[in-house]
Amino acid sequence: MNDTTSQPRNDAPAPPSALVPCTVDADGIAEVRLGRPDETVVTLTRERILALADTFAALARDPRVRGVLIAGPCPGMFCAGADINLIAAIDTPAEGAAAAAQGRQTFQLLQQLKVPVVAAIEGPCVGGALELALFCDVRVASDHAATQIGLPEVKLGIVPGFGGTQNLARLVGLPTALDLILQGKLLKPKPALKQGLIDRLVPSPRLLQAARDELQKQIAKGRKHRRRRLRGAAFWLSKTPLRALAARAARKELGKGQARFYPAPKAALELCLQAFTLPPAQGFEAEAKALGEMIATPVSKGLTRLFFLTERSKKLGKGDGARNLTRTMVVGGGVMGAGIAGLLAQKGCPVRLCDVSGSALARARARLWQDLGKRLRRRNLERHEAQAILDRMATATEWGNLRGVDLWLEAVVEDLGVKQKLIAEAIARGLPEHALIATNTSSLPVDKMAANVPNPERVVGIHFFNPPEKMPLIEVIRGPRTSDAAIATACKLAVRLGKFPIVVKDAPGFLVNRCLAPYLNEAARLLVTGTDPEAIDQAMLDFGMPMGPCRLLDEIGYDVAAKVSDVMHKAFPERMVPNPLFAAMVAAKALGSKSGGGMFAVDGKGPGPGRKVLATLREQAGAGPTASRSELHTRLLYPMIDEAYRCLDEGIVASEQDLDLGLVMGIGFPPFLGGITPFATREGLQVIVTALDSLARTVDPRFAPADGLRRRAVQ
Ligand SMILES: NC(=O)c1ccc[n+]([C@@H]2O[C@H](COP(=O)([O-])OP(=O)(O)OC[C@H]3O[C@@H](n4cnc5c(N)ncnc54)[C@H](O)[C@@H]3O)[C@@H](O)[C@H]2O)c1
DSSP: OEETTTSOOSSSOOOSOTTSOEEEOTTSEEEEESSOTTOSSOOBOHHHHHHHHHHHHHHHHOTTOSEEEEEOSBTTBSBOOBOHHHHHHOOSHHHHHHHHHHHHHHHHHHHHOSSOEEEEEOSEEETHHHHHHHTSSEEEEEOOTTOEEEOOGGGGTOOOOSSHHHHHHHHHOHHHHHHHHTTTOEEOHHHHHHTTSOSEEEOGGGHHHHHHHHHHHHHHHTSOOOOOOOOHHHHHHHHSTTHHHHHHHHHHHHTSGGGGGOHHHHHHHHHHHHHHHSOHHHHHHHHHHHHHHHHTSHHHHHHHHHHHHHHHHHHGGGSTTOOOOOSEEEEOOSHHHHHHHHHHHHTTOOEEEEOSOHHHHHHHHHHHHHHHHHHHHTTSSOHHHHHHHHHHEEEESSOOOOTTOOEEEEOOOSOHHHHHHHHHHHHHTTOOTTOEEEEOOSSSOHHHHTTTOSSGGGEEEEEEOSSTTTOOEEEEEEOTTOOHHHHHHHHHHHHHTTOEEEEEESSTTTTHHHHHHHHHHHHHHHHHTTOOHHHHHHHHHHHTOSSOHHHHHHHHOHHHHHHHHHHHHHHSTTTOOOOHHHHHHHHTTOOBGGGTBSSBOTTSSSBOTHHHHHHHHHHHHTOOOOOOHHHHHHHHHHHHHHHHHHHHHTTSSSSHHHHHHHHHHHHOOOGGGTSHHHHHHHHOHHHHHHHHHHHHHHTOGGGOOOHHHHHHHHO
16 A cells, blocks of 8 residues: 655655655555544544645546545544534634635545545544535444444534535435534434435444445446435425425424524525425535634534533543443432432443432332333433343342442432441441542531541542433532542543533532522512513523523422522522522422422423412512513523622632533533623623612512622723
């Protein structure tokens, strides 16, 4: 094989960059690697796109070349798409459109080659990487576990800009393209084959040979591969005016709920339609223009910031001393323990779930089975994989032998005495010295749990949110004696479970519940003083929250809210006096969704039994007028901002980035705002301080902002 990078020839000018190694063998097969062999993550930087353009131009001039194979640099890596730094650095629509045109024109060089081009895909082939592959004549993918294929651009608030909307829509038809692009879905290789994104699927070790065979087949045919024709519904809903039906259904979805805050999916929808209504050149031009417009929106800036925050969080799992936990034990199989154990099993970790109650364990198994059933029905799990997951979760009322356990996690009732007793028992029963001792407490001091542990540096809080299978955040709680290695190990586990960890100080409410407390307390006060739950919730839905605070209280349950608000009250007696609504709802047994409804009915539609409780409290308090939209905005959001900065100043979290990630992932603070601190800055810190001062004077001193916020406001 001839390395054109190291052995330039006059008749075949060598590609000038080692960023895209290229070789041509004796059969005239050019093999282009998208990165250097030492690159474990390949992205499309500006330099790499230029190098690709030079390489493709050189191949067009090289008389030896009879076919081109495009592959990643190493097993498990094709290309992770455009470099996000490149996206983040673009500020104007014109710059964005130009960058899109440059990328797409580079990839079009492949299409213009007179010889066939085959993409050999293994590992991520997402965003710009799939757009490159879509300009190839044939796509062969391997069944490697890391293979994922799709166009997730809308998750960064942009549209695919390197030809993706046009090429994918024409390849798979409008309905499938809309389904994939508008939600930014990533497909595993099997569904990708079924949906027509790839042409062949082969076992990983055979990928390169299969791609070469495909190339030889194309060469033998003596012409470029013709794209498959759309058939059946895909044809009718793409190539005929019936496509308006597919578009209408998609538009309806995009008008609902939080989707209305995101312009990129709407723009992508129009572009996909244009793939069938405009000539290709105009479709590509429209796409580049739309990318330029989207990339400059605040939504894209917010989502891009969030992406960087998630990457930063994943790095916490690589801290010094981070160990891999392989044998785990969860004690307490209720709402949280069952979810945590099921999650561990699903992510490949053998787990023993123990509970004093056999029926709790039966419910835990049923819950896991139900989850797996859903995945089986959606076909993103094979039956033997489901069986392996079930086998990984053992359940027992007896603990058995603790030898070999390297994570012992408790999720029993929120009672310090019970938790301390169980930890002592684990040690007495021979829990190995190296094992991490973790608690899922939501309000108790982690350090108190470490009180009688001989080596307390291994005691850590791993605070999952409910439901653990779905909620993306984990607060890793550092007690005063917790070691860095224990923190790093807990973070590594969180990342392995597909979650985003943030490290928080061992203090009441940690970060999320602390910031949630003033928000939910204020919602309760507004309710009791005369504003209806619908009005409160609508104001926050219109702000971009996934759920209004009254629905959220129903979901959390008034019993839990009352408990948490007591803890917060003890810690902050002046600022966080619990509203009587919590206790009254508990007394009336109107706990929320878990017990026949709260302010709303169980399904969230229509009033619930809590309205009677509310009416009585309003009568007693002599409720006033309904709060205006702007008052709701100020009273619900500004105290939360003040609390978030207090957390920063008290070292509950180490940085604004942690605050932002924690509140987006923990309470659903609108992701398109990029976090609570960018929102506060945009709102104006001085505006916030002035509004809080005014509320402190006219409504209640609890609104008075902290010195930290005041100081920042004048800077
Ligand atoms: N529910 C939430 O939303 C949530 C969220 C985050 C954290 N947490 C925390 O998670 C923990 C568990 O909460 P939950 O909601 O799952 O409670 P739960 O009441 O649903 O479950 C607790 C389980 O512990 C079992 N248990 C009690 N004593 C035991 C013992 N000695 N040995 C073994 N099992 C025992 C019970 O049988 C029960 O199944 C608490 O510390 C809670 O603060 C809860």
